[in-house]
Amino acid sequence: MRSAMFLSGAALALGLMAPTLASAQDAAAGERLFNQCRACHQVGETARNGVGPVLNGLFAGRKAGTWAGYTYSDAYKSLDKTWNEDNFRIYIKDPRGVTPGTKMVYAGMKDDAQITNLIAFLKQYAADGKRTQ
Template sequence: MRALVFSVAALALTPFAAKAQDAEAGARIFAQCRTCHQIGETAKNGVGPQLNGLFGRKAGSVAGYSYSNAYKALDKVWSVENFTVYIKDPRGVTPGTKMVYPGLKDETQIKNLIAFLSQYGADGKKK
């Protein structure tokens, strides 16, 4: 009986867990970023660097992109945690950055954006 109750509870919570990080919703949020950033197999640097393989990559390290001095001086590897803080206020977190985006404040949208970005490896292919 206990196992049945636990199973029903787990199934009931599944839709909420799935919504916690929704890559498809994240793709729609990324439309805001697409003005400056690309992602995927054909991604190139633009106004901002391409974002393939973002998590686990050293900040300011995309070949061929001209970073601000603020980014050149960073000693940071992108993680979900520091990206979450950064994307809320890029200029506040990294004064001197060229990024003019005012920030994404909504926690659900941030989680969805992270789910979307996390799909892409350094080669631009979906994992």
């Protein structure tokens, strides 16, 4: 009886740990994928707008086309969109198809697993650029 309880306790502990480990791995893979974005985008506490806007706080209720100090294209200025994982997935596969007239020149990330990892990486950054994980 005791050993059965111990086993289920251990299984529970492993079950709780698994998502944390998985997302840490995803984020590490996502960080490498973010190299495809770095020419134009920065994240983190010292991030600055460049060719593209800072990407902090992207999944924290951020409205598209509104990062302070960045000059967006007309296509972006007229968007009425709040970023979330679902619309980001669609966008990043084909930015110019989803938002005609955007000045984001990026062919797209097509692989769903890669996009999942990229999201895990970006999600770590709060709007002030601090890492939340």
